[in-house]
Amino acid sequence: MAKITFIQHNGAEQTCDGSPGMSVMETAIKNMVPGIDADCGGACACATCHVYVEPEWVDKAGPRNPMEEDMLDFAFDVQDSSRLSCQIKVTDALDGLRVRVPAKQF
Amino acid sequence: MSDVITTDAVIIGAGPCGLFAVFELGLVDVKCHVVDILDRPGGQCAELYPEKPIYDIPALPIVTGAELTSRLLEQIKPFGAEFHYNQMVTELIKHGDNDFELKTDGGLVFRSKVVVIEAGGGSFQPKKPPIPGIDSYEGTSVFYSVKKMEAFRGRDVLIVGGGDSALDWTINLQPIAKSMTLLHRRDDFRAAPDSVKKMRELVAEGKMQFRLGQVTGLKGEAGVLSAATVKGNDGATFDIATNTMLPFFGLTMKLGPVAEWGLNLHENLVPVDTAKFETSTPGVFAIGDINTYPGKLKLILSGFHEAALMAQQAFKYKNPGERLLFQYTTSSSSLQKKLGVN
Numbered sequence: 413m414a415k416i417t418f419i420q421h422n423g424a425e426q427t428c429d430g431s432p433g434m435s436v437m438e439t440a441i442k443n444m445v446p447g448i449d450a451d452c453g454g455a456c457a458c459a460t461c462h463v464y465v466e467p468e469w470v471d472k473a474g475p476r477n478p479m480e481e482d483m484l485d486f487a488f489d490v491q492d493s494s495r496l497s498c499q500i501k502v503t504d505a506l507d508g509l510r511v512r513v514p515a516k517q518f
Numbered sequence: 519m520s521d522v523i524t525t526d527a528v529i530i531g532a533g534p535c536g537l538f539a540v541f542e543l544g545l546v547d548v549k550c551h552v553v554d555i556l557d558r559p560g561g562q563c564a565e566l567y568p569e570k571p572i573y574d575i576p577a578l579p580i581v582t583g584a585e586l587t588s589r590l591l592e593q594i595k596p597f598g599a600e601f602h603y604n605q606m607v608t609e610l611i612k613h614g615d616n617d618f619e620l621k622t623d624g625g626l627v628f629r630s631k632v633v634v635i636e637a638g639g640g641s642f643q644p645k646k647p648p649i650p651g652i653d654s655y656e657g658t659s660v661f662y663s664v665k666k667m668e669a670f671r672g673r674d675v676l677i678v679g680g681g682d683s684a685l686d687w688t689i690n691l692q693p694i695a696k697s698m699t700l701l702h703r704r705d706d707f708r709a710a711p712d713s714v715k716k717m718r719e720l721v722a723e724g725k726m727q728f729r730l731g732q733v734t735g736l737k738g739e740a741g742v743l744s745a746a747t748v749k750g751n752d753g754a755t756f757d758i759a760t761n762t763m764l765p766f767f768g769l770t771m772k773l774g775p776v777a778e779w780g781l782n783l784h785e786n787l788v789p790v791d792t793a794k795f796e797t798s799t800p801g802v803f804a805i806g807d808i809n810t811y812p813g814k815l816k817l818i819l820s821g822f823h824e825a826a827l828m829a830q831q832a833f834k835y836k837n838p839g840e841r842l843l844f845q846y847t848t849s850s851s852s853l854q855k856k857l858g859v860n
Contacts, residue, residue: 451639451771457566460770482708485680486768488647489732490703518645518770 414507418445419466421515430502436511437461437498447513454498459486460517461497466510473500473509488518522627525551526836528620529599529634530607533561535806535821536636537590542829543634544597545853548836551628552599553620555606555641560587562638562807565769576819586818596858602626606641610779616801616835632832635788635797635804636821639771647678647765651736659743660736660763664691672696676746676758678733679766680704685713687764688726698726699758701748705730729758733765776808784810794831795824801835803828 416430416439430439440448440461449460456479465473470493476484480499484490497511527543529536532554540550558564563572563583571580578586605622610633612618620628644662646652652660664670664687675695677688680702686709692698700717707714720726735747737757745757773786782789782798787810790797795811797804805828806821814820833842847853854860 449770452562452566455567455570457570458770459768481704481706485703485708486645488767489734516648518648518767 414502414504414509416502416506417508417510418448418463419510419512420447421513430506430509432502432504434502435498436463436500436502436506436509437496439502440497445513447515447517448497449517450498456480456483456496456499459483459496462487462490462514462517463495463497463511464491464493464514465495465500466512467493469506469509469511472505488516489514522629523551524629525549526630527551527632527634527832528553528607528618528628528630529636530554530620531561531636531638531806531808532556532559532601532603533636533638533806533821534563534586534590534818535825536561536634537587537594538822539634539636539805539825539828540594540597540599541590542825543832544594544599545847545856546829546833546842547856548632548829548832550597550599551602551630553602553605553607553622553626553628555604555643557603559591559601559603560584561636562771563587565642572818574817574819596856606774608775610775610802612780612799612801618801631801632835633802634828634832635776635802635808636806637774637776638807640773640776640786640808641771642769643772643774645765645767645770647733647767649733649736654741655736655738655743655763658741659738659761660765662765664764667691667694670695670762673762674760675699676701676760676763677766678702678746678763680707680709681766681768682709682713684764684766685709685717687766689713689716689720692720692726695762699760700726700728701731701733701746701758702728703730703732703751731756733763736763790824793827795828796831803832 414430417427428443437450451460452458480496526548527550529552532552568584605624608623609621616631618633670691671694674697676699678701688700721728731748731750733746734749737745745759788804790804790809792811805824807816
């Protein structure tokens with residue numbers, strides 16, 4: 413089990429239990445975290461599960477994969493810390509992960 | 519005014535379940551027209567994951583969205599349904615029992631006995647980037663699609679994005695625009711390599727500009743844009759002069775006009791019964807991801823089942839008082855005749 417914290421645009425925080433093997437997006441949907449739309453259900457095909465990984469977690473969360481990099485073209489306000497949360501797999505090493513949810517996915 | 523198209527059934531949505539509905543309705547001689555907002559069949563299978571594998575279609579251990587779509591089209595071919603693409607059904611009017619009028623944004627008018635809503639997650643519509651104040655420029659200086667190219671003649675056009683739509687319109691509008699700038703967040707594109715090559719040639723010839731960055735704000739007044747403020751990849755901010763911006767950030771699903779048709783809704787889904795998959799309006803059915811009922815699973819295979827049961831009731835509406843004889847395609851010569859295999 414890994415604790416994952418979602419920080420809303422207004423600063424509100426929600427910490428959820430993520431199971432290894434699930435994606436960060438699935439963890440958000442399961443816990444009804446607002447602002448993660450995930451239109452395509454995790455196929456890396458819509459860019460509506462965009463999150464910003466907090467600086468101290470960027471390295472641990474790992475680099476974007478090429479498909480994700482392409483899909484981020486369809487996200488708004490892409491930053492160095494931008495990831496699609498369907499492409500971050502929960503692992504024990506990510507226990508404590510903190511990600512920010514954009515004000516609007518689109 | 520266009521001529522009214524009279525038919526037994528109008529299916530709203532050419533997703534996999536809408537396509538299979540053509541099959542099930544065809545077996546009971548209910549003739550269909552299919553309307554979809556996209557430019558091709560397949561719905562989410564075509565738009566979201568054409569190349570990605572689906573593993574839970576019975577008897578197809580692995581199939582891509584594109585292949586599933588083409589197999590369904592082959593399966594429904596004998597029934598000769600007519601397809602109308604790039605059309606959004608905007609109005610559904612009930613004139614009487616089993617007498618519905620449907621209008622599309624492209625000017626088509628249908629009159630049908632039954633209506634099947636297979637609209638999935640809603641209609642695919644262009645994503646609108648949440649740039650502050652963008653609403654006040656929409657339709658005057660900001661456009662999410664190109665309906666008539668002539669409207670862009672002599673304009674200072676800024677296209678934002680790096681996909682096929684962005685590249686295609688850059689190339690197509692460049693000759694008639696006064697100036698053309700393409701803005702993208704990186705020097706890589708998820709577009710056809712040939713289009714990227716053409717765009718780079720235009721840049722090399724000095725006919726257009728390519729800039730790296732993302733739009734953060736807009737300048738202008740009274741709905742007329744004068745510049746877009748851009749954050750470059752080095753963090754510096756600069757303005758690009760433009761009176762016409764076209765952002766291409768892909769499509770997203772919105773429920774759209776379905777909400778305005780007087781149907782009961784529950785959390786943006788259409789409640790149906792589980793015997794006929796009929797909505798609160800008799801004669802209007804909802805199948806696939808757009809419907810809801812106790813135990814609903816948003817699976818393609820569930821939508822196939824829903825299509826089969828819906829068709830039984832649609833037959834009754836088309837042929838009041840007639841009894842429908844249940845038959846198997848394996849053994850029924852009349853069904854095989856319809857399928858063109860006998």
